[in-house]
Amino acid sequence: MSKLASHFLINKNKFMKFLVCISLVPDTTTKISFVDNDTKFNNDKVQWILNPYDEWYALVRALELKEANGGNVTVVNVGPAENDQVIRKALAIGADDAIRIDVTGDADSFAIASEIAAVAKSGGYDMILLGKETINYNGSNLGGMLAELIDLPFISYASKLDVAGNTATIERDIEGGKEVLTADVPFVISCAKGMAEARIPNMKGIMSAKTKPLNVVAPQGVGSLTSVVKYELPPAKSACKMISADHPEELIRLLHEEAKMI
Amino acid sequence: MSNRYASNFRGFDYLQLDEQLTTEQKLIRDSIRNWVTQSVVPIIEDCAERNEFPKQLIKELGKIGAFGPHIPTEYGGGGLDAISYGLIMQELERGDSGIRSCASVQSSLVMYPIWKFGSEEQKKNYLPKLASGEYLGSFGLTEPNHGSDPASMETKLIQRNGKYYLSGAKMWITNAPMCDIAVVWAKNEVGHVVGCIVERGMPGFTTPSIQGKWSLRASITGELIFDAVEIPESHILPHAKGLKAPLSCLSSARFGIACGALGAAMDCLHHAIEYSKERTQFGKPLAAFQLTQKKLAEMLTDLTKAQLLSLQLGKLHIEGKITPAQISMGKRNNVEMALRIARECRQICGAMGISQDFPFMRHAMNLESVITYEGTHEVHLLITGMDITGINAFE
Ligand SMILES: Cc1cc2nc3c(=O)[nH]c(=O)nc-3n(C[C@H](O)[C@H](O)[C@H](O)COP(=O)(O)OP(=O)(O)OC[C@H]3O[C@@H](n4cnc5c(N)ncnc54)[C@H](O)[C@@H]3O)c2cc1C
Numbered sequence: 001m002s003k004l005a006s007h008f009l010i011n012k013n014k015f016m017k018f019l020v021c022i023s024l025v026p027d028t029t030t031k032i033s034f035v036d037n038d039t040k041f042n043n044d045k046v047q048w049i050l051n052p053y054d055e056w057y058a059l060v061r062a063l064e065l066k067e068a069n070g071g072n073v074t075v076v077n078v079g080p081a082e083n084d085q086v087i088r089k090a091l092a093i094g095a096d097d098a099i100r101i102d103v104t105g106d107a108d109s110f111a112i113a114s115e116i117a118a119v120a121k122s123g124g125y126d127m128i129l130l131g132k133e134t135i136n137y138n139g140s141n142l143g144g145m146l147a148e149l150i151d152l153p154f155i156s157y158a159s160k161l162d163v164a165g166n167t168a169t170i171e172r173d174i175e176g177g178k179e180v181l182t183a184d185v186p187f188v189i190s191c192a193k194g195m196a197e198a199r200i201p202n203m204k205g206i207m208s209a210k211t212k213p214l215n216v217v218a219p220q221g222v223g224s225l226t227s228v229v230k231y232e233l234p235p236a237k238s239a240c241k242m243i244s245a246d247h248p249e250e251l252i253r254l255l256h257e258e259a260k261m262i
Numbered sequence: 263m264s265n266r267y268a269s270n271f272r273g274f275d276y277l278q279l280d281e282q283l284t285t286e287q288k289l290i291r292d293s294i295r296n297w298v299t300q301s302v303v304p305i306i307e308d309c310a311e312r313n314e315f316p317k318q319l320i321k322e323l324g325k326i327g328a329f330g331p332h333i334p335t336e337y338g339g340g341g342l343d344a345i346s347y348g349l350i351m352q353e354l355e356r357g358d359s360g361i362r363s364c365a366s367v368q369s370s371l372v373m374y375p376i377w378k379f380g381s382e383e384q385k386k387n388y389l390p391k392l393a394s395g396e397y398l399g400s401f402g403l404t405e406p407n408h409g410s411d412p413a414s415m416e417t418k419l420i421q422r423n424g425k426y427y428l429s430g431a432k433m434w435i436t437n438a439p440m441c442d443i444a445v446v447w448a449k450n451e452v453g454h455v456v457g458c459i460v461e462r463g464m465p466g467f468t469t470p471s472i473q474g475k476w477s478l479r480a481s482i483t484g485e486l487i488f489d490a491v492e493i494p495e496s497h498i499l500p501h502a503k504g505l506k507a508p509l510s511c512l513s514s515a516r517f518g519i520a521c522g523a524l525g526a527a528m529d530c531l532h533h534a535i536e537y538s539k540e541r542t543q544f545g546k547p548l549a550a551f552q553l554t555q556k557k558l559a560e561m562l563t564d565l566t567k568a569q570l571l572s573l574q575l576g577k578l579h580i581e582g583k584i585t586p587a588q589i590s591m592g593k594r595n596n597v598e599m600a601l602r603i604a605r606e607c608r609q610i611c612g613a614m615g616i617s618q619d620f621p622f623m624r625h626a627m628n629l630e631s632v633i634t635y636e637g638t639h640e641v642h643l644l645i646t647g648m649d650i651t652g653i654n655a656f657e
Pocket residue numbers: 367400401402403404408409410411433434435436437477478483631634635636637638639640641644655656657
C-alpha cells in the first residue's frame with residue numbers, strides 16, 4: 001500500500017470537493033440610498049465586499065477542512081464582471097478556483113439558487129457551504145432553496161462543523177442551547193459565527209490568486225419569482241436623553257409618557 | 263485603548279486614484295489595513311505610553327508579508343512592485359510610525375542591502391529568516407558624531423593578521439536592542455565605505471537602548487557598539503562599494519516613508535472629520551463652522567496632492583526611472599504634510615485631541631522623528647536645491 005493511501009485509511013479522511021457560495025454586499029460604512037422611485041438600491045460609489053458570513057465562516061471553514069484532510073475549494077458567485085475583483089479576494093484567502101455565473105440584471109434568491117444549482121449538480125461536490133445570510137438583505141433563503149433544487153439535505157445556522165470520513169458532525173445554536181447532529185455528505189450547510197476565524201490574505205496568497213482559474217459560465221436564465229415594490233430607510237435615530245441616576249422616577253415617567261413603552 | 267473611530271477607517275481617495283491600482287495592489291492595501299485595525303490599533307496607544315515595542319507583532323508582520331515585500335520570492339520576499347510596497351507602508355503607518363519603521367528597516371535597510379550587495383550564500387542564509395520574522399535586523403549608519411554627514415563616519419573595519427575587526431559605535435539605531443543581526447557600514451583601511459553583517463552574540467558586540475524618547479515610543483531605538491568585533495569574511499557584503507551602497511538602501515526606505523506618511527495623515531484626518539461632525543458647540547457640530555471646514559478642506563487637498571506624488575514616484579520606481587532627488591522631494595513634502603495635519607487635527611478636537619482616545623499626539627510626536635531620520639527635512643531640501651541648481655550647498 002502506498003504511504004498516501006495508508007494515511008487516508010488511518011485518518012478515515014476523504015478528499016473532498018467543497019463549493020462555497022459567495023456574494024457581494026456593500027461595505028458597512030456605505031451610505032444607503034435608493035433610486036427609481038425607491039425600487040432600486042443605489043449602486044453609485046458603493047464599495048463592495050465579500051459577505052462576511054460567506055467569507056469569515058463558510059470559506060475559511062472549507063479551507064480549514066481542506067488543509068486538514070485534503071480537498072479542493074471552489075467559490076461560486078452569481079453576478080457581473082465587476083464582481084471579479086472581489087472574487088479574487090476569496091482566491092487570495094485560499095480558494096483553489098472560482099466560478100462566476102454571468103448574470104447582469106437583478107436576480108432574487110430563487111433565480112440565484114437556480115443558477116448555482118446548475119453548477120452544483122454538474123460539479124459533484126461533497127459539501128456546499130454558504131453564510132447564514134447576507135448582511136444587506138438578510139434573506140437566509142438561498143441555502144434551503146439550493147438544497148431543494150439539487151435534492152440534498154440542508155443544515156442551517158451551523159456554528160461548528162467537523163468531518164470524519166463521509167460523516168460530518170455539526171453544532172447549531174438553538175434557543176437556550178445547542179443542537180448536535182450528524183449528516184453524511186453530500187449536503188448544503190449555512191454557516192454562522194463560531195464556525196471559524198476570519199483570515200487576512202497574505203501577500204503570497206494575493207499574488208497567487210492572480211493566476212488561479214476564475215471561470216465565467218453562461219447563466220441558465222432562470223427568472224426571478226419576486227420583484228421589489230419599494231425600499232424604505234429606517235426612521236432617523238432620535239437624540240439620546242441623559243437622565244441622572246439620582247432620578248429613576250424621571251426615567252419611568254419618560255418611558256411611560258413619551259416613549260409609551262411601559 | 264483603541265482610537266475612537268479606527269474601525270470605520272476606509273482611507274481617502276478624493277481623486278479616484280484607486281482606479282489606477284491593480285486588483286492585487288488594492289487587495290494588499292486592504293489586507294494590511296484590516297490587519298492594522300485588528301492587531302495594531304487596539305494596543306498601540308498603550309505600547310507608546312509604556313515605551314514598548316509590541317514584540318508579538320514581529321512574526322505577524324512576517325506572516326502578513328510586510329517584511330521584504332519587494333524582495334524576490336526565491337529568497338522568501340513578496341516579489342511585489344514598488345506601489346504595493348508603498349501601500350503596505352502607508353497602512354502600517356496608519357497604525358503607527360514605529361511599526362512602519364520596524365518594517366522599513368527590516369525590508370529596505372536590512373533585506374535590501376543583503377539582496378543587492380550580498381553573496382548568494384548570505385542571501386540564502388539571511389533573507390528567508392528576515393522575511394518570516396524569525397530574525398529581526400537593524401541598520402547602522404548614523405554615529406554619535408556623524409548624522410547628516412555619514413561620509414565622515416569613524417567606525418572602522420580593518421584587516422589584521424588575515425582577520426577583520428570592526429570598531430566604533432552607531433547611534434539612534436531602530437530595532438538595535440532586539441536585533442538578531444545588524445547591517446553595519448564602516449570604513450576600511452583606505453577609507454572606503456564597506457558593509458558587513460554583525461550577528462548578536464559575536465564577542466565585543468553590544469546594543470544598549472536609548473531611553474527617554476518622546477517620539478516613536480512604540481519602536482525601540484539603541485546603539486550598536488563594536489569593541490574590536492571579529493567579523494568573518496563571509497559576513498562582509500562583497501558587492502557594497504562606497505557610500506552609495508548605504509545611500510541606495512535609504513532611497514528605497516525613503517520612498518516607503520513618503521508613502522507611509524500618507525497613512526499617519528489619513529488616520530488623523532479621519533478622526534478629526536468624524537469627531538467634528540459629532541461634537542456640538544453653540545448648538546451645531548464643529549464641522550458646521552466655516553473655520554473647521556477650511557481646515558478640513560485644506561488638509562484633504564494637501565493629502566490628495568501628497569497621494570499623487572507618491573503614486574507617481576511608485577510608477578517611476580516600477581519603470582526604473584526614479585531618481586534619488588525625486589524621492590527626496592516626496593519624503594520631504596509628505597512627512598511635513600503629515601506632521602502639519604496631525605497638529606491641525608489635534609487642534610480641531612480641542613481637549614479631546616490631546617487624549618489617547620485619538621491618535622493625533624502619538625502621530626505628531628512620531629513624525630518629529632520621521633522628519634529627521636532618513637535624511638532631515640533640511641537635507642532633502644538641499645538635495646532638491648542641488649538638483650535644480652547644480653550647486654552643492656551642503657558644505
Ligand atoms: C527615532 C530615530 C530612529 C533612527 N533610526 C536610525 C537607524 O535605524 N539607522 C541609522 O543609521 N540612523 C537612524 N537614525 C538617525 C537619523 O538618520 C539621524 O538622526 C539623521 O540622519 C540626522 O542626523 P543627526 O540627528 O545627527 O542630526 P545632525 O546631522 O546633527 O543635524 C542637526 C540639524 O542640523 C541640520 N543640518 C545638518 N547639516 C546641515 C546642512 N549641511 N545644512 C543645513 N542644515 C543642516 C539638520 O537638518 C538638523 O536639523 C534614527 C533617528 C531617530 C530619531
